[in-house]
Amino acid sequence: MNTKTILLASRPVGVPTAAQFQFETRAVPASAAGQVLLKTLYVSVDPYMRGRMSAAKSYVAPFAVGEPISGGVVAEVVESHGAQLPVGSVVVGNLPWQEYSVADASAVQRVPADQAPASYFLGLLGMPGLTAYFGLLDICQPKAGETVVVSGAAGAVGSIVGQLAKIQGCRVVGTAGSDEKVAYLKELGFDEAINYKTTSDLAGALAAAAPNGVDCYFDNVGGAITDAVYDLLNKHARIALCGQISTYNATEAPVGPRPEGKLLKTSSKLQGFIVSDYHARWPEGVKKLTEWYAAGQLKGEETVTEGFDQIPAAFLGLFQGENTGKAVVKVA
Amino acid sequence: MNTKTILLASRPVGVPTAAQFQFETRAVPASAAGQVLLKTLYVSVDPYMRGRMSAAKSYVAPFAVGEPISGGVVAEVVESHGAQLPVGSVVVGNLPWQEYSVADASAVQRVPADQAPASYFLGLLGMPGLTAYFGLLDICQPKAGETVVVSGAAGAVGSIVGQLAKIQGCRVVGTAGSDEKVAYLKELGFDEAINYKTTSDLAGALAAAAPNGVDCYFDNVGGAITDAVYDLLNKHARIALCGQISTYNATEAPVGPRPEGKLLKTSSKLQGFIVSDYHARWPEGVKKLTEWYAAGQLKGEETVTEGFDQIPAAFLGLFQGENTGKAVVKVA
Numbered sequence: 001m002n003t004k005t006i007l008l009a010s011r012p013v014g015v016p017t018a019a020q021f022q023f024e025t026r027a028v029p030a031s032a033a034g035q036v037l038l039k040t041l042y043v044s045v046d047p048y049m050r051g052r053m054s055a056a057k058s059y060v061a062p063f064a065v066g067e068p069i070s071g072g073v074v075a076e077v078v079e080s081h082g083a084q085l086p087v088g089s090v091v092v093g094n095l096p097w098q099e100y101s102v103a104d105a106s107a108v109q110r111v112p113a114d115q116a117p118a119s120y121f122l123g124l125l126g127m128p129g130l131t132a133y134f135g136l137l138d139i140c141q142p143k144a145g146e147t148v149v150v151s152g153a154a155g156a157v158g159s160i161v162g163q164l165a166k167i168q169g170c171r172v173v174g175t176a177g178s179d180e181k182v183a184y185l186k187e188l189g190f191d192e193a194i195n196y197k198t199t200s201d202l203a204g205a206l207a208a209a210a211p212n213g214v215d216c217y218f219d220n221v222g223g224a225i226t227d228a229v230y231d232l233l234n235k236h237a238r239i240a241l242c243g244q245i246s247t248y249n250a251t252e253a254p255v256g257p258r259p260e261g262k263l264l265k266t267s268s269k270l271q272g273f274i275v276s277d278y279h280a281r282w283p284e285g286v287k288k289l290t291e292w293y294a295a296g297q298l299k300g301e302e303t304v305t306e307g308f309d310q311i312p313a314a315f316l317g318l319f320q321g322e323n324t325g326k327a328v329v330k331v332a
Numbered sequence: 333m334n335t336k337t338i339l340l341a342s343r344p345v346g347v348p349t350a351a352q353f354q355f356e357t358r359a360v361p362a363s364a365a366g367q368v369l370l371k372t373l374y375v376s377v378d379p380y381m382r383g384r385m386s387a388a389k390s391y392v393a394p395f396a397v398g399e400p401i402s403g404g405v406v407a408e409v410v411e412s413h414g415a416q417l418p419v420g421s422v423v424v425g426n427l428p429w430q431e432y433s434v435a436d437a438s439a440v441q442r443v444p445a446d447q448a449p450a451s452y453f454l455g456l457l458g459m460p461g462l463t464a465y466f467g468l469l470d471i472c473q474p475k476a477g478e479t480v481v482v483s484g485a486a487g488a489v490g491s492i493v494g495q496l497a498k499i500q501g502c503r504v505v506g507t508a509g510s511d512e513k514v515a516y517l518k519e520l521g522f523d524e525a526i527n528y529k530t531t532s533d534l535a536g537a538l539a540a541a542a543p544n545g546v547d548c549y550f551d552n553v554g555g556a557i558t559d560a561v562y563d564l565l566n567k568h569a570r571i572a573l574c575g576q577i578s579t580y581n582a583t584e585a586p587v588g589p590r591p592e593g594k595l596l597k598t599s600s601k602l603q604g605f606i607v608s609d610y611h612a613r614w615p616e617g618v619k620k621l622t623e624w625y626a627a628g629q630l631k632g633e634e635t636v637t638e639g640f641d642q643i644p645a646a647f648l649g650l651f652q653g654e655n656t657g658k659a660v661v662k663v664a
Contacts, residue, residue, distance in 0.1 A: 236609075272601070
C-alpha cells in the first residue's frame with residue numbers, strides 16, 4: 001500500500017513558498033502489534049509550523065529536510081493491532097502529512113467524534129482551544145468588567161480567546177486583517193473589532209476601543225499592534241504571549257520600541273507560553289471547552305481547504321491572512 | 333524656626349544637572365496635635381526619582397516644579413504631639429528634602445534604631461531591601477542550583493538581590509560598571525561579576541558566566557545587558573523588571589531588539605513591579621531581611637555623602653555609577 005507524503009524540500013528564507021514542499025509517494029509499512037493504520041481525515045496547518053521549517057532552536061525540534069512534515073492530524077483507524085482503538089474510531093495526533101500512516105496506538109488519542117465535527121479536535125476542542133483556554137484563563141485571569149484585547153482575533157486561537165473573554169464578562173476588542181473578519185468578530189460577540197490593515201491611526205483606534213485601558217492582552221501577532229497595546233496597559237495588566245506571526249518570516253532580528261519601561265510603569269506581566277506547558281491540565285481544558293460548546297456558548301469557525309494536494313497552499317495562506325478561524329485541510 | 337529646602341527648579345531634558353535644583357530657606361510650621369517635628373538624619377537618593385522629575389505619568393506622581401523634592405528620609409523626632417513617637421525616636425518616611433520638617437505621626441514609621449545603623453532603613457532594611465526581597469523571591473522564585481543574573485548588581489537593590497540569591501543556593505552572576513564594583517561583588521559572594529563597560533564581548537562574557545543558561549534575571553538596567561541576557565534564557569525563565577536606569581535619561585523612546593520572540597520560545601515571564609505592589613507583605617519582608625542581617629548573611633553596603641548641600645550631587649552621581657550599594661546623604 002502506498003501513500004502520498006509531503007516532505008520539507010528546503011528551509012525557507014523569509015516568506016515560505018511552494019518550493020519548500022516536495023510531494024512523494026511512499027510505501028506504508030505494515031502495522032505491527034500495538035500499532036494502528038490510520039487514514040487521514042483532516043490535516044491542521046498552523047503558524048507555529050513556520051518555526052519548525054527553520055533550523056533554529058525553538059520549543060519544538062525543527063523539521064528535517066527531506067523528511068515528511070508533521071503536525072496535528074485527525075484520522076480514522078482502518079486497521080488495528082491496538083485493543084483500545086477499534087477500527088472506525090477517530091483519533092487525533094501528531095502525524096505526518098500523508099494520506100495514510102502507521103502509528104503506535106499509544107501515540108494518538110481517541111476523540112468523541114459523536115460530540116462535534118471531527119475537524120473540531122484540531123481547533124475549538126484541540127490545541128488552539130486549549131491554547132486559548134490556558135493563555136486567557138491561567139495567564140491573563142480576566143475579571144468581569146475588565147478590557148481584553150486580542151490580536152489575530154479572527155484566527156484559530158484568537159477567535160476562541162474572544163469568546164472565552166465574553167463568557168468571563170469582559171469588554172473584548174479584537175484586531176484582524178479584513179473587513180470580513182471584523183464583521184465575523186462582531187458576530188462572535190466582540191465589543192469592538194479593528195481592521196489593522198485599513199486603519200490609518202491604529203493607536204488611536206485601539207485607544208478609542210479600550211477607553212478604560214487594557215487589563216489583558218492576548219498576543220498572537222506582535223509588531224505594531226502590540227506596540228500600540230503596550231501604551232494602553234492598566235496597572236497590573238497581564239499579557240499572554242502566544243504567537244508573533246508578524247515576525248515569523250522576518251529575515252533579520254525584529255527591532256522596535258523597548259517594552260520594558262511600559263511594563264515597569266504599570267507593574268504588568270508578559271508571559272510567553274505554549275500549550276504543552278499545561279499538558280497536565282489538558283483534560284480540564286477539554287472538559288470546559290466541550291461544555292461551553294455543547295451549551296452553544298462557543299462557536300468553532302473553520303476555513304476548510306479540500307484535498308491533500310492543497311495542504312501547502314493552505315499553510316502558505318496563513319501568512320496571507322486567508323483563514324478565518326481554524327485552517328484545516330479535508331483530506332478524506 | 334527655618335530650614336533649608338531643595339525645590340525642583342525645572343524639569344530635566346535628558347541627563348539632569350545641578351540647574352534642576354534650587355535651594356531655599358523656608359519657615360518650619362509649628363507642629364500641631366498628632367504631628368511631630370523631625371530632624372533629618374539621612375536622605376535617600378534613588379534612580380526612580382528621575383521619573384518623578386518628568387511630567388509623564390508613571391507609578392508615582394511627578395514632583396511639582398517650585399515645590400520641595402521628597403523621598404525616603406530617616407529622621408529623629410525632636411518635638412512630638414503624637415503619643416506613639418516620643419522625642420528621640422527614629423522614623424522613616426516619605427519626606428521633603430529639608431533639614432527639618434513637620435509630619436503627621438501616622439505618616440512616618442518608627443524603626444528599631446538599636447538593631448542596625450539608622451541609614452540601613454533606607455537601604456538593606458528599607459525600600460531597596462524589600463524591592464530585592466519581593467522581586468527575587470516572589471517573582472523569580474529561584475530554586476537551589478539555578479542561575480540568577482542581576483544587572484546593576486552593585487547598586488542598592490542589586491547588591492541585596494545577589495546576596496539573597498546566594499542564600500537560596502543559586503549560581504549568581506552580576507553586571508556592574510567598574511572593576512572596584514566587580515571586586516566588591518566577588519566579596520559579597522557573587523560567583524561571577526562582569527564589568528559591562530570594559531568587556532568587549534558582553535554577550536560572550538554573560539554566556540561564559542552562565543554556562544547552564546539563565547533561569548532568573550533581576551533587571552535594574554535594561555538596554556544592551558538585558559538584550560544579551562534574553563538570549564540566554566532557559567525554559568520557564570522568570571524576569572523581575574525592577575528598573576531601567578539605562579533609559580531614564582533618554583530623550584527619545586528607546587528602541588532595541590524585540591524580546592517577545594525570545595520570551596515565547598522559552599515560555600518565560602517578564603514581570604514589572606514596584607515595591608508598593610507588595611505593601612501588604614512588607615512586615616514579612618522586613619522580618620526576614622532583619623533576621624538574615626542579624627545572622628551575618630546579608631551585608632548592607634552604602635555610599636554615604638556628607639552634608640545637606642550635597643544631596644543634588646549625590647542624586648546626579650547615581651547616573652554616573654558613583655555609588656556602590658545604597659546611596660544616602662548624611663544630613664545630621
